[in-house]
Amino acid sequence: MLNLILEIIVEIIISILLHESLHYLIACILKLNPQVKMHNLIPSITYKNTHEDIKNLLVGAAPLLMVTLIFILPNNKWFVFKVMCFCQIFNILPICADGEVILLSIINLLKNMKKSKVIIGIVVFILTLTLINIYVQKSESAIAYNDHTPRMIKTSPSDIMKRIREKKQGIYYFGFPECPWCIELLPVLDESLQNANEKAYVLNTHDKTFTQPLRNELTAFYKQYVHQKRIYVPLVVSINDKHEIKVHLDTVKGHNAKVSRMTKSQRKELRHILDQMVDFKK
Structure with a gap:
């Protein structure tokens, strides 16, 4: 709880700065000699007022650039900071000095x-509102990283690696919350597990x-079975009762x-x- 409070405070301070x-x-x-x-x-920043409206507008509206960070920062992180960035939109309202x-x-x-020029300004304003609306709709339809379903077994990484080392029968998933491919794969994996009444061990490769x-x-497992020299995710490992291993x-x-979400045909292919x-695990 203390760490969470500290993170919130830090993100608020960063947004203010x-x-x-x-x-x-x-x-x-x-060249307005800010102090x-x-x-x-x-x-707080003060600057010389040269009575040039365009300059005053640019300085006053500068924090609106923070809104773009919402699109850049990874999902599931910096939530408070993103909220503070989004709130910069209200900076254009005459309820504050800016x-x-x-x-x-x-x-x-x-x-x-x-x-x-007035017409051009109106068009730009409408386009801005449209982009904001598109972003909101995209956010609402975005898939969240969910490895907490009843079919996902959470245990320690050491326990999972021991099971892998001993080639114990089971299904194993490797990934992390910020991975876009993992976010796409997890719900499809969950559907497959639910359909077969099976469960999978989950390992977050970014866990402390x-x-x-x-x-x-x-990494050694990857070299032997995945034919990769380093860890890439998402990875699904299936081990059967004969200790045979299959990976995807x-x-x-x-x-x-x-760039984009999976299409229906891609999702169907992945499900297969x-x-x-x-x-294979059975």
Whole structure:
């Protein structure tokens, strides 16, 4: 619990520092002589007002760049920081100093703009809202990493590696939460296990208890059975009662999880492969 609280505090502090740093950076670029002031241990940026609305707008809106980090940072990490980044959208509202500067600058700019430029501005604004909407919909439909189903057996990495070493009958899954391919494979594996009334041992290769000696042992297993010199995931291992081993690495050929989700045909292909892996164990 203490670690969680510390992580939240650290992420909030980082977001505040980044917010003010963006103000400072843009003000420096625009040669507005920015200065850092502290108020109750919280930094704030002041800069020279040259009464140039476009410059004031750019400095005031600079923290909106933080919104882009939501797309860059990995899933299942930096949740509080991502929330703080998303909240920068509200920075454009006149409920804070930045919002007041932004609103006043926009009003002054609109007064001096030609009609065509106003239309362009409206189009850009609509496109921005559209992109935000697409992102929200994508986030809602995203698959979460879930290795906590009734068919997933959680035990220590040392116990799992011992079972692998002794070639004990079973199905074994290796992966980690931030792996896009793992996120795609897990629900399909769970379906195969459920259909066959089977279970699989789960090992998170990024777990702190997965020590270097255990990692070295798994690397040796990869060299012998996966024909890889290092650990790649997701990996599904099936061992039958004759101590024979069968492995499946990745999802399916041609699928790049960083670019897109699996198609229906790819998912069907993967399901067939994993069904065979489950049947092999029997």
